[in-house]
Amino acid sequence: MAETSTTTVGQSYGRLEGHAKVTGRADYIxxxxxxxxxxxxxxxxPIGHGRINSIDVSAAAAMxxxxxxxxxxxxxxxxxxxxxxxxxxxxxILALDKVRHFGEPVAAVLAADPHIxxxxxxxxxxxxxxxxxxxxxxxxxxxxxxxxxxxxxAGTFADLKHLSGRRDTNVALDFHLRLGDADKAFAEAVHxxxxxxxxxxxxxxxxxxxxxxxxxxxDRAIIHSSTQSPSFVRFELSRLLGxxxxxVRVRTGHLGGGFGAKVYVKVEALxxxxxxxxxxxxxxxxxxxxxxxxxxxxxxxxxxxxAVDDDGRIVGRKCEVWWNGGxxxxxxxxxxxxSGFTAAGPYDIENIDIDSFAxxxxxxxxxxxxxxxxxxxxxxxxxHTDIIARELxxxxxxxxxxxxxxxxxxxxxxxxxxxxxxxxxxxxxxxxLGWDRPYDKGEGAKRRGRGxxxxxxxxxxxxxxxxxxSVNADGSVIVYCSTVDMGQGSDTAMAQIAxxxxxxxxDRIRVVNPDTDVTPYDxxxxxxxxxxxxxxxxxxxxxxxxxKLVAMAEEIGMPEGSNAPLPELFIKKFGxxxxxxxxxxxxxxxxxxxxxxxGLSPNATPFWxxxxxxxxxxxxxxxxxxxxxxxxxxxxxxxxxxxxxxxTQLSGAAVMQLGFTTTERMILENGQLTNPxxxxxxVPGIFDMPVIMENGMxxxxxxxxxxxxxxxxxxxxxxxxxxxxxxxxxAVGVRIAEMPITAEAIFRALRAKDGAxxxxx
Amino acid sequence: xxxxxxxxxxxxxPVTADxxxxxxxxxxxxxxxxxxxxxxxxxxxxxxCCTVLIDSAAVTSCxxxxxxxxxxxxxxxxxxxxxxxxxxxxxxxIETGAFQCGxxxxxxxxxxxxxxxxxxxxxxxxxxxxLSGNLCRCGAYPEIVQAVRLAGEKRRAR
Numbered sequence: 001m002a003e004t005s006t007t008t009v010g011q012s013y014g015r016l017e018g019h020a021k022v023t024g025r026a027d028y029i030x031x032x033x034x035x036x037x038x039x040x041x042x043x044x045x046p047i048g049h050g051r052i053n054s055i056d057v058s059a060a061a062a063m064x065x066x067x068x069x070x071x072x073x074x075x076x077x078x079x080x081x082x083x084x085x086x087x088x089x090x091x092x093i094l095a096l097d098k099v100r101h102f103g104e105p106v107a108a109v110l111a112a113d114p115h116i117x118x119x120x121x122x123x124x125x126x127x128x129x130x131x132x133x134x135x136x137x138x139x140x141x142x143x144x145x146x147x148x149x150x151x152x153x154a155g156t157f158a159d160l161k162h163l164s165g166r167r168d169t170n171v172a173l174d175f176h177l178r179l180g181d182a183d184k185a186f187a188e189a190v191h192x193x194x195x196x197x198x199x200x201x202x203x204x205x206x207x208x209x210x211x212x213x214x215x216x217x218x219d220r221a222i223i224h225s226s227t228q229s230p231s232f233v234r235f236e237l238s239r240l241l242g243x244x245x246x247x248v249r250v251r252t253g254h255l256g257g258g259f260g261a262k263v264y265v266k267v268e269a270l271x272x273x274x275x276x277x278x279x280x281x282x283x284x285x286x287x288x289x290x291x292x293x294x295x296x297x298x299x300x301x302x303x304x305x306x307a308v309d310d311d312g313r314i315v316g317r318k319c320e321v322w323w324n325g326g327x328x329x330x331x332x333x334x335x336x337x338x339s340g341f342t343a344a345g346p347y348d349i350e351n352i353d354i355d356s357f358a359x360x361x362x363x364x365x366x367x368x369x370x371x372x373x374x375x376x377x378x379x380x381x382x383x384h385t386d387i388i389a390r391e392l393x394x395x396x397x398x399x400x401x402x403x404x405x406x407x408x409x410x411x412x413x414x415x416x417x418x419x420x421x422x423x424x425x426x427x428x429x430x431x432x433l434g435w436d437r438p439y440d441k442g443e444g445a446k447r448r449g450r451g452x453x454x455x456x457x458x459x460x461x462x463x464x465x466x467x468x469x470s471v472n473a474d475g476s477v478i479v480y481c482s483t484v485d486m487g488q489g490s491d492t493a494m495a496q497i498a499x500x501x502x503x504x505x506x507d508r509i510r511v512v513n514p515d516t517d518v519t520p521y522d523x524x525x526x527x528x529x530x531x532x533x534x535x536x537x538x539x540x541x542x543x544x545x546x547x548k549l550v551a552m553a554e555e556i557g558m559p560e561g562s563n564a565p566l567p568e569l570f571i572k573k574f575g576x577x578x579x580x581x582x583x584x585x586x587x588x589x590x591x592x593x594x595x596x597x598x599g600l601s602p603n604a605t606p607f608w609x610x611x612x613x614x615x616x617x618x619x620x621x622x623x624x625x626x627x628x629x630x631x632x633x634x635x636x637x638x639x640x641x642x643x644x645x646x647x648t649q650l651s652g653a654a655v656m657q658l659g660f661t662t663t664e665r666m667i668l669e670n671g672q673l674t675n676p677x678x679x680x681x682x683v684p685g686i687f688d689m690p691v692i693m694e695n696g697m698x699x700x701x702x703x704x705x706x707x708x709x710x711x712x713x714x715x716x717x718x719x720x721x722x723x724x725x726x727x728x729x730x731a732v733g734v735r736i737a738e739m740p741i742t743a744e745a746i747f748r749a750l751r752a753k754d755g756a757x758x759x760x761x
Numbered sequence: 762x763x764x765x766x767x768x769x770x771x772x773x774x775p776v777t778a779d780x781x782x783x784x785x786x787x788x789x790x791x792x793x794x795x796x797x798x799x800x801x802x803x804x805x806x807x808x809x810c811c812t813v814l815i816d817s818a819a820v821t822s823c824x825x826x827x828x829x830x831x832x833x834x835x836x837x838x839x840x841x842x843x844x845x846x847x848x849x850x851x852x853x854x855i856e857t858g859a860f861q862c863g864x865x866x867x868x869x870x871x872x873x874x875x876x877x878x879x880x881x882x883x884x885x886x887x888x889x890x891x892l893s894g895n896l897c898r899c900g901a902y903p904e905i906v907q908a909v910r911l912a913g914e915k916r917r918a919r
Contacts, residue, residue, distance in 0.1 A: 024798020655900025
């Protein structure tokens with residue numbers, strides 16, 4: 001759709017909820033209290049893998065003030081099949097028979113006073129028979145330790161059905177893509193390169209921790225949750241209950257961050273079960289520590305091989321990716337497939353093999369985290385690509401441009417690229433970095449270097465968004481949609497779209513917080529899909545309302561194009577200020593599923609997200625300490641609905657990925673997490689910012705997007721990690737292949753390069 | 762769990778509360794006074810989401826036992842605005858878009874208030890140093906620095 005001129009869309013309005021946020025009055029679910037509510041505190045597994053012999057709750061139950069102690073067996077009395085999960089029904093609400101990771105919920109204590117519940121939870125005694133455990137994704141391929149005896153796919157996804165009943169394997173999903181003839185390309189290649197890269201386990205740490213309050217009465221379940229997926233939570237809880245979805249209400253407020261931690265079911269199923277057992281509202285509110293046991297980002301190992309000809313053309317690429325999904329699959333199988341098909345990078349390569357594996361291990365579960373697997377892939381393919389360029393003596397930008405994907409060419413999955421500004425993004429990054437100018441790398445102990453990296457992502461597809469736009473008799477408007485505003489500014493964007501279509505001022509529009517009793521279906525707020533999908537749904541619903549207003553004007557004899565104020569229209573029609581005009585829409589983009597044999601699809605995604613980073617670093621060769629002098633983030637953002645908000649998304653995404661690149665790492669010792677706190681798990685602070693950070697937006701029309709827009713919440717993460725690694729190699733000639741990039745890792749590499757390696761720990 | 766009755770000034774008004782010895786100030790502000798602008802996140806005094814001013818000094822209320830607030834002057838983010846009129850710091854955070862999810866924002870706003878009380882015209886290094894004890898997981902730091910500068914301008918213009 002070609003929208004040429006807009007008035008509200010494309011303007012940098014402040015966020016609608018700004019006043020509430022600066023006055024401390026924003027409506028986070030963590031701040032909600034209900035009458036007669038009980039607090040739940042959880043007793044968690046101290047081991048990585050073990051059989052539960054017995055649970056002694058007597059001391060906890062006897063503590064004054066304790067209302068009830070609940071175990072997995074108690075949950076089964078109200079929910080007979082208490083397993084949940086979006087891809088596999090593998091996760092028990094409370095552990096049954098076995099524990100599969102450190103920190104897994106085993107029992108819960110309910111009390112009116114949370115301090116009493118917390119103290120009582122420590123009095124629960126569980127007798128375990130420890131089992132062999134596996135924590136590494138490669139070892140999990142053929143380990144003695146089996147995390148789940150039998151695979152239980154949820155049935156939601158067609159491509160998982162063949163896994164049903166498979167036994168004695170930790171491979172939860174294997175995805176394969178075959179394009180051209182990679183074996184032949186490698187056999188004939190002039191140059192062959194092979195590298196292996198790894199990423200570490202990290203956590204989202206939303207500052208509003210995960211929380212749900214459930215209130216179940218007779219045939220009604222009301223769930224107040226800090227969730228990114230109200231529609232899915234309703235679906236999954238109604239399935240557990242065997243109730244119609246209309247009996248389950250899931251509502252949320254503004255979220256204090258999400259980043260993927262709060263997608264699908266997290267603490268809601270436990271809150272539901274506890275409320276059913278207690279016949280009272282029950283609040284399950286995690287601490288920061290507990291979040292680390294709930295959902296994380298996949299550690300990964302990626303072996304990548306390239307066949308390159310004498311002209312610097314990549315003629316073949318083989319990618320093997322192993323995703324460490326932890327003890328429960330969550331959405332990991334989707335990461336394996338949906339991200340897997342971009343593992344060869346944003347390059348036009350005719351022969352590609354991709355093998356992507358989701359592995360169960362005894363780590364805390366892994367799921368979606370801002371980029372859905374893409375940052376792990378870009379870390380590998382852009383480090384690899386840079387090494388090749390340097391070894392062939394080709395300028396790294398030039399090498400990328402010789403191979404970059406361009407519009408009209410098929411991406412590895414077989415889908416023709418449209419509106420993918422790969423080359424302009426790369427060019428702009430190089431321009432801002434001053435790539436063509438002579439560069440002083442310094443002398444003595446401190447050396448400087450520059451690096452670039454570019455990554456891309458397909459939108460998750462096919463997914464559906466629904467919206468309702470209602471026009472009140474005074475001409476004000478309410479937008480009902482289940483997109484969750486967790487800080488990305490979606491409420492503001494949706495209001496701008498409705499205002500644009502209806503041609504009314506933004507301050508006459510209200511966007512309702514997601515509430516499944518009120519707001520219609522949305523797949524979920526994830527994967528940078530909302531602006532595109534819900535943006536279309538709101539646009540179409542507003543257009544539907546507008547058509548009805550036009551019809552109403554005709555009906556009451558207003559001349560066409562009379563532009564009578566809306567309140568007059570309603571008064572003339574209903575005799576007073578009365579009535580409502582309601583517009584509705586469902587939006588689902590076209591999609592063609594991937595072929596189970598080849599992994600190919602002619603239409604795998606409605607749009608592509610593209611992000612590049614340019615980094616300039618200074619490394620102290622005597623210590624390995626490094627400073628990021630400049631970080632430049634350039635993304636293809638389509639036509640932004642709200643440019644200022646989009647820029648903060650790029651910038652915030654890059655800062656978050658900077659943490660994953662340099663400081664954040666979950667440390668397991670004998671399966672036990674030793675640093676589940678912001679004291680020892682270091683998220684970026686104000687002094688961790690690059691000395692200079694710039695953001696560049698390539699504003700290019702996405703032809704099928706609402707007002708030319710596309711998603712942009714994750715693109716800023718893509719290039720950060722490899723750009724920094726590439727800059728470090730440029731500066732001091734060492735390659736860091738495993739994240740995070742620390743001073744110690746650099747120092748070790750420098751010592752090894754000098755032939756005086758340090759001893760391992 | 763023994764209890765104490767404490768008297769203190771809360772956002773300019775004298776108040777009384779019955780508190781447990783073990784209760785921190787965040788919890789008492791929430792459960793006894795319904796003020797949720799100071800909020801616990803990391804629970805270890807590291808993120809600054811629970812920041813309040815006690816006798817004009819910014820403290821992490823999750824590490825402050827409520828009993829010690831007896832006799833003090835406590836100010837929370839809810840006390841910054843004068844009715845509908847926002848403080849210069851609050852206005853500046855809105856105008857520069859210096860927040861995303863907003864969960865950490867009250868802490869940053871209060872730190873900005875205290876910084877500008879001490880140093881009406883800080884440079885960027887002074888701003889960063891002063892705010893280094895507060896964390897923003899959305900990474901809005903560049904906009905936060907801008908907000909502090911703008912708040913300083915607004916205050917100097919008043």
